[in-house]
Amino acid sequence: MSAGSRGDGVVTRGEPRTRTGCALVTGASRGIGAAIASAVAEDGWPVAVNYRNDGRAASQTVDRIRSCGGEAVAVQADVTAEVYSLFESAEEQLGTVLVLVNCAGIRSDELTLSLGDEEWERVLDTNLTAAFRATRRALKGMLRERYGRIINIASVVGPRANPGQANYAAAKAGLIGFTRTVASEVARRGITVNAIAPGLIETDMTAGLDGRLLEAVPARRAGLPEEVAACARFLASDGAAYVTGSTLVVDGGLSA
């Protein structure tokens, strides 16, 4: 048996196999997800670009990747209800998902006093429960391959307060706790699980936010999706093999 045993300094048990799988990025038609899809494609990963509604934007993401010599396919699926068909489609076309980026997210802001059950559940389902289901599904293939990278896109809202976003904050804080625990469960199989906590990033999702928020950012500007994507690219790389259970904050100093 060529596998290393515990305590002998070998990081993973079992020989790592040739990586012939793919990356799956949920919520990748636009914004941070689209930038991450392009970034991991630059490292040679075939990428499944998941989208829910905006097929045109997803196609543009795919075209951008292909125009740079990468491989990508768009896969339509609602992550709150179709995680298994999403994986089936991605894996049928590109192979086992070895990099999973849980990026699909929504906001539905309201002060807690007025926050309805439906809006609470919708945000939790999309931003937290879907990440759990996708992670559980992805782990099957990753455990077999003794390799995997799971990156959860959280937020500085969660560790920090932001009035009007109780549902979003609960989901994102939950995602960070989820990240830590799963990381500790699967670390010995060569699978890393990390979170990225972006601050104010220029995307459609932050377009309606109060511009005065920038005054609280030491960098005095919003971040770019590409700046978040660069961190995801690192966490997905072999160079980040010993980074797991961490949350990388990308907020221009907002949390400093």
Add this chain to the structure above:
Amino acid sequence: MSTTVTTEEIEQVVAEALESFGADPDQINAQATLESLDIDSLDLAELSQIVHERFGAEMKSSDVAELKTVDDAVALIHSRI
């Protein structure tokens, strides 16, 4: 789900799984304890997954947590097929 799975087939699947988890193949036998083979809870969760995929058998984590030996695992799987 097949009803014609033999004990030998189950033993082979279990042995292959344990070996893939890092157990020394020379130490894998019916009486060997899972502890002596350095098999932990994640290994057992993965074994449940393999068994489900191969035989369609469901094993709960509370069931596998009670397993002591390789033979216990084979017997549990056999009872669930």
